[in-house]
Amino acid sequence: MAETTAANLSSIAPLTALTEEERMFQAAAREFAQKEIRPHVEPMDREGVFHRELMDNFFEQGFMGLEVPETYGGSGGTFFMAILAIEEFSRVDASAGVVIDVQNTLVNNALQRWGSEAQKQEFLPRLVRDTLGAYALSEPSAGSDAFSLAARARPDGDHFILNGRKLWITNAKEAGLFIVFATINPELGYKGITAFLVERDAPGFSVGKKEDKLGIRASSTCELILEDCRVPRANVLGEVGKGYKVAMETLNEGRIGIGAQMLGLARGALEHAISYAKERKQFGEPIAQFQAIQFQLARLATDVEAARLMTYNAARLKDARQPFVKEAAMTKYFCSQVAERVASECLEVYGGYGFTKDYPAEKYLRDSKIGKIYEGTSFMQLQTIAKLILA
Numbered sequence: 001m002a003e004t005t006a007a008n009l010s011s012i013a014p015l016t017a018l019t020e021e022e023r024m025f026q027a028a029a030r031e032f033a034q035k036e037i038r039p040h041v042e043p044m045d046r047e048g049v050f051h052r053e054l055m056d057n058f059f060e061q062g063f064m065g066l067e068v069p070e071t072y073g074g075s076g077g078t079f080f081m082a083i084l085a086i087e088e089f090s091r092v093d094a095s096a097g098v099v100i101d102v103q104n105t106l107v108n109n110a111l112q113r114w115g116s117e118a119q120k121q122e123f124l125p126r127l128v129r130d131t132l133g134a135y136a137l138s139e140p141s142a143g144s145d146a147f148s149l150a151a152r153a154r155p156d157g158d159h160f161i162l163n164g165r166k167l168w169i170t171n172a173k174e175a176g177l178f179i180v181f182a183t184i185n186p187e188l189g190y191k192g193i194t195a196f197l198v199e200r201d202a203p204g205f206s207v208g209k210k211e212d213k214l215g216i217r218a219s220s221t222c223e224l225i226l227e228d229c230r231v232p233r234a235n236v237l238g239e240v241g242k243g244y245k246v247a248m249e250t251l252n253e254g255r256i257g258i259g260a261q262m263l264g265l266a267r268g269a270l271e272h273a274i275s276y277a278k279e280r281k282q283f284g285e286p287i288a289q290f291q292a293i294q295f296q297l298a299r300l301a302t303d304v305e306a307a308r309l310m311t312y313n314a315a316r317l318k319d320a321r322q323p324f325v326k327e328a329a330m331t332k333y334f335c336s337q338v339a340e341r342v343a344s345e346c347l348e349v350y351g352g353y354g355f356t357k358d359y360p361a362e363k364y365l366r367d368s369k370i371g372k373i374y375e376g377t378s379f380m381q382l383q384t385i386a387k388l389i390l391a
């Protein structure tokens, strides 16, 4: 007990403490989002298109290879830094947030973890430099039950032949490399699932319909069509029949990224609402003077703070190689609830103006809905949490 003195505890940093390098990186990401992303947000949402020049800027500024080691051309940063960037980008635009989220926490991450040295040398420098990646697990009939997938992979000499369809694939319209999951034999259940690195120009591969969505409209979400798609055996990611491990373990980490996306979104919505409440006058004074509005904003700020602590803690656990699966599921579950609540109540702070497209509030609310759906719905997060606390 004597060891728990105030002097000893002063060496334990609070969760929100950042290193000098992290603080500088966070400031740079915030400034980039404000200066470079902000002007694109409204037109990209209206057009339902991600502007290519903005994506090129992400590559040029090193946001597409945050954790990739410098030997492959990356920034050699930590998972926590990727989380900071996703938060800062999503504060301005959740579509921009998910573009770098998929690239860093799913695609680069899976390649770094499961790729052979030859695969890393071939693909990581491209993913850092100019090639967008996508992660293709879901299918029309395999959503929450992801491992019931129907896409088939048949060996054919030194190739595999892939057939099937993938649905809801983020980044697909612009991506050059896809991590595609297919089964070598449905009777093997999850033990048949295999991950493949599929290039956009692979014979038999095409990108199908793009979804017209409620939110994150600038982020592309498309169907993939595999018609006798020929993929070299050398492009199997990890082992044949071990794709379920690639999928599960990558998504466990990715969920912290979605937590960061929802945290950033909630912060952005709240900051706008606070500014508006200080300006908008009714009954002769700014509405921020009314206790009801003050208490509403105070409750939402408390939610955002709790979301930040959970997200940072989960990311720190991951970087420290400590168990984080339960915390990651809790983070995604909680942050997506916070984002929806904050975005919805902030819209009300604007009154009727919040209901129009003249103010950003309605976009934050539309964008917030996706947090409870992708990378495992809220019910799926609860299932994971329940399994772990009852084990």
Ligand SMILES: Cc1cc2nc3c(=O)[nH]c(=O)nc-3n(C[C@H](O)[C@H](O)[C@H](O)COP(=O)(O)OP(=O)(O)OC[C@H]3O[C@@H](n4cnc5c(N)ncnc54)[C@H](O)[C@@H]3O)c2cc1C
Pocket: 135, 136, 137, 138, 140, 142, 143, 144, 145, 167, 168, 169, 170, 171, 213, 221, 370, 373, 374, 375, 376, 377, 378, 379, 380
């Ligand atoms: C914009 C967007 C982007 C996406 N990006 C990608 C991507 O890049 N890559 C990718 O692979 N996928 C992606 N997805 C797919 C996403 O992960 C799935 O939509 C999600 O996992 C849910 O699957 P589903 O849509 O088939 O819903 P379903 O699984 O059909 O679920 C419908 C409802 O039933 C509930 N439910 C299902 N099973 C259970 C259960 N056992 N217990 C309790 N409730 C249950 C769900 O919680 C949900 O409320 C994306 C989806 C969207 C909308």
